[in-house]
Amino acid sequence: MANQKDLNIAILIDADNVSHKKIAGILNEVKRYGIPTIKRIYGDWTSPYVENWKDNLLTHAITPIQQYSYTQGKNSTDSALIIDAMDILHSDRVDGFCIVSSDSDFTRLATRLRESGKLVIGIGERKTPKPFISSCDKFIYVEILEKDAQEKKVKKKPVAPVTPIASEPKSPAKTESDNLALDEEIMLLLKDAVDDTADESGWAFLGEIGSLIIKRQPDFDSRNYGFEKISHLFKSMKSDFEIDERTTEKSKIKLYYIRNIIDRSNNHEEILKVIDSVIIPSTGNQITAEDVRKNQIRITKEFKHLFPSRSKKIKVRIKHEHECAFSRHRDRSFVLNLGKPAATELELHEGSSYRLTKYEDQSYSIEKLLGKNT
Incomplete structure (x- = not known):
């Protein structure tokens, strides 16, 4: 505003x-x-x-x-x-x-x-x-x-100095003015706003996030939850959001950028059940120079059961979570289009191999196997 x-x-x-x-x-x-x-x-x-x-x-x-x-x-x-x-x-x-x-x-x-x-x-x-x-x-x-x-x-x-009084006033009882809880609905609102305003690398400008949130929920205000500014609200949720403070050359004013994160550390597999874990590409196949140029991994028929039954966007965790596109083809191998930010983070190289894990929440993680063209 x-x-x-x-x-x-x-x-x-x-x-x-x-x-x-x-x-x-x-x-x-x-x-x-x-x-x-x-x-x-x-x-x-x-x-x-x-x-x-x-x-x-x-x-x-x-x-x-x-x-x-x-x-x-x-x-x-x-x-x-x-x-x-x-x-x-x-x-x-x-x-x-x-x-x-x-x-x-x-x-x-x-x-x-x-x-x-x-x-x-x-x-x-x-x-x-x-x-x-x-x-x-x-x-x-x-x-x-x-x-x-x-x-x-x-x-x-x-x-x-204030003269002490005979009896200290009692703490006021909780009223409607107490802070509201950051429930699941509000968390979803915040995460969706970040996703919908983010660039290809997943970073979203805080000003655009705030504007979108107000359009979707006019009564949203960080002060309802005990935070003077929305930047303070995001900073309090370090397990859910990354915060990047940037300054421009012409001004010392800080610009805040937010990115959604999903913490799969601390034995996350115990929380989300692992459906399957495989090595890609399959034996006899390899990541080609064309794949690297297109930021993609070809998925052959033996792994098709791990992916959606139609072309759609899926969540893939590397170091950070990325939204990638999975495309199905009738007469040739399916394609996992990583996009440039995810491919760079994965260190996608010709001849490399990767471990792909599918979880019960329909999300995926990919990690590079050490010793494979590193």
Whole structure:
């Protein structure tokens, strides 16, 4: 989102669905994406439920919009917010909208704004229904903003010694603001994003990874899992990802590149059952100069049972994991197309022999046999 710093953003707040205590964090978060040029909050200001908002409106220069509760039990602010959003949209004064609410009634509004090419940021509680989250370009949970503010206060050193109190406050019980777990679904999201943005060598630029993740899951935020930045999140998972920090000649800014890894060390064969292990090429065959030039290994009929029944991409582990293409042919030997990065890592040479192992998860590993044209 770095390229969107100068966007003009309209912030529209549903006072019935957010606490006044969180407004400072919300405004600071929006400023990461652009400039809040329009700030409006909607509610029934004759109601005692929004009484605490009034001081914050003056402090943060937010314009209150009065909306009376015509019917008991109905959220009357929704229609006023939606009408204003459409008026602002057609005035073409802003580049994006921030809708602060946990109400799914704004799902269609967010969709309509995005259809008009506007950036839509949603901010709400973790109880926010999935349809509203999915309709936004980016959705942020207010719980992580509140937690960020608390952590920054803790880090501040006291100016003078604090007089001890009679009893120490108890540690707060765990709430919704606690870190979410990095479950299997999130790990798959991260790994798929790396794979889908990676170059031929498997390395993917962190900026592109982050952009793809947000497109696929708008409410993804590394702070949900206790990490201030997504780079810190990847660094914490060294067994799953490789991190390469690079600098350019013209700038000292670090650029992060990520690559998926699968650790087959520590007796991995005990975890994944070995289906078969063979020496390729078979007796009477050899790796030719043409094979080396094409970065391929020809698979003869005696080994065809180890491979898929149709042409497809397969995962092959050498030192790192590579996605290779397996091609089946009717009248000649099948071909394992390694690709240049995998062939280089394998040290593919004319006349060499290799051990190919198939595992129960339909993955493979290849290692060069020592003494074979090394």
